[in-house]
Structure formats: C-alpha cells, structure tokens
Amino acid sequence: MPKLNPPYRADHVGSFLRPATIASARALFAQGLIAQSELTAVEDSEIRRLIAAQLAHGLKAVTDGEFRRSFWHLDFLAALSGIEHIKAKAWSVQFKDASPKAETIRIVDKIDFPSDHPFIEHFVRLQQLAGNAQVKFTIPSPSMLHLICCVRAENYQPIACYADHEDELCADIAAAYCKCIDALYEKGCRYLQLDDTSWGEFCSLQKREAYQQRGFDLNALADKYIGMINHIMAHKAQDMTICMHICRGNFRSTWFSSGGYEPVAAQLFGNCQVDGFFLEYDSERSGDFTPLRFIKNQTVVLGLITSKTSELEDIAQVKARIAEAAQYVPLDQLCLSTQCGFASTEEGNNLTEKEQWDKVDLVVNIAKEVWADA
DSSP, rough: OOOOOSOOOOOOOOOOOOHHHHHHHHHHHTTTTSSHHHHHHHHHHHHHHHHHHHHHOSSSSEBBTTTTTTTTSHHHTTTSEEEEEOSSOOOSOBBBTTTOOOOOEEOOOOEOTTTTTTHHHHHHHHHHHHHTTTEOOEOOOOHHHHIIIIOOOTTTTOOGGGGTTTHHHHHHHHHHHHHHHHHHTTTTEEEEEEEEEEEHHHHHHHHHHHHHTTTOOOOHHHHHHHHHHHHHHHHSOOOOOEEEOOOOBBBBTTTOOOOOOHHHHHHHHOOOSSSSSEESSSSGGOOSSGGGGOOOEEEEEEEEEESSOOOOOOHHHHHHHHHTHHHTOGGGGGEEESSOSSSTTTTOOOOOOOHHHHHHHHHHHHHHOOOTTO
C-alpha cells in the first residue's frame, strides 16, 4: 500500500521555476498595463499546467509553485495586520555572490491575521485547480517574522505596545498564525509547510557569534521560536499535517549559511512538535546525520537532492546516505526530497525547466527503490 499521509516518500519543498508567461504578466501588472484579473488568469493557467506536471512526474502532493509570489516569505508576512512592507538599503542577509531585491518588513502596529489575507484566496484557487489531488501549501514560519524584524534589523526599536513586552509580541505572532491555520483548514487545507531559515542561521557558528556579540541569547531565542510553533501545533486540528522546512538560503542557486544541525538539534528536534522536518542535506554545509539522534516520532524528509545545480546525483550514493541516516531515524520515518524549492524568489535558480523535472524524477525514482510504499 502507498503511504497515505504526508509527508510522502517522494516529496518536494514547493516552489518551481516561473514560466516566462508569469514573469511577463507580473511585469505588465506592475506597470499598470494589465488588470489584476488578467494577471490572475495567467497565473491560474500556468498553475493548472504545473499541477498536471507534478502529477505526471509522480508527486503525491501538488503546490502552486509559489507562482503568485515575489518572495517565499515577504508576500505572506507583509499582508499581516501591523506589518509594513518597505524598501531597504540592502537585503537582510548576505548571500554568497548574489543579492535579492532590497526589501524587508517592519512592525508598525499590533500583529494580527486579517480575514482578507490574500493567501487564503491563493489556497482556494489552488484547491479548485487541483481537483481531487492532495494540495500542499507553504507559508513562512512564525520565527521568520520575529527574526527579520527584531533580530536581523540592527536598528530595531519596538513599538509602544511591545516595548518591554517581548512575550506579548510572540503571543500575538502565534495567535495570528493560529487564525491563519483555522482559515486555511476551513477552506480544506490538510497539508501545510512552515518555511524557516532562522534555524539555518542558528546552525552557523559564525552567525551565532555575530548575534551573541549583539547581545542575543540564541538558546533563549530558540526557545521562543519553538514555543510559538508548539502553540500552533497544539491549536491545529488532528487531521492537519504541519511540517517545517529548514533552509540555509536559496537565491539564484546560492546560499547564506553553513553549519551542521548540532548547535540546534537538542532544542529543535527534541522539543519542536511539528509533524515532520524537511532538512537540507545536499552538501557538506549541512553536516552529518548524527544530530538526527534527537528526532522523536516526527517524519524526516531528507533533502539529499540539490535544487541549485543541474547535475544529477549518483543514485547509489543517495541510497547509501539514506541508509546512513537510518542509523539514527528508522527508515519508516524517512522520506526524500530536494533540499529546497527551485525558485524561492521569482528569479529562480540556475536550472532549465527540463533540468528541474529531471531532479523531481530522480527523487521519485529513488524513493520507489528504497521504500515499498513510495
């Protein structure tokens, strides 16, 4: 019998390369040359095509490829009540040999989830286009809101209602996410992924030292982030699967963090109550599998296939790495995916569409060889 519940033996992180038609339509819309309805029609058409391709290539859950977004995270966060989307002098972290558009967010009022948040419509449209297929939806983790506004921002000054009330800020973030999850669940969402680069930063000894020099207690910060996520997990319905994807940066095939999971493993894997972890493991920058010894009953999706380059991994080597990981987590709790999506921003990684699908095929084919229920 195939594995019935997500995450699946052959899974994926969610974003796909934007077709030229999407890029063109978004550019025309930005210039005021087409209406929102015309842009949405183009997006719907391309998402319908993407869903068909995902199913044809053997994926069990389908996403919208994040085709309606510029960024994997800012589009969602900026649409929360109390958040302002602003231009910046530079991106909030430095990628190796690349730099995204300089934009960020800041807290300007009490944080909440508005009933008209655009991602609810995005999910509804995806569900309608997917028909009977399992839908997977992706949003940034609540950790990202705090990290971007309060940690990365070196000149952060809390607004009046959060000054000296850090716990209230975290409580409001968690409450906003609970409202979001309730709204998505009511519309039919049963498979949600929280994308999170905070843990990738906390894995980096260099970044840990830099944050500590600025006065941050990284262990206390990690506890706050786990607390927010666990609050959400306690709130969600039992038949909704929520996983976390951990990334060290993914823009134009480059990255911004390095370091194995050991600095965060005991806290994160030992205490965070998500249903599964999608873990980046496509290069030596992610370290070895020994931190997985702290995993309890969660599913671990091994990101052993890189989405950054076109070269296909050796099948025997990937299977050997899965066997190595199974020394720490039972094989039945493991799955396989790419380490990240193919387009965390609308610019996308440096692959062709064919090379993207070759990577997906590799994930699916290896999973079938390793797990009888793939």
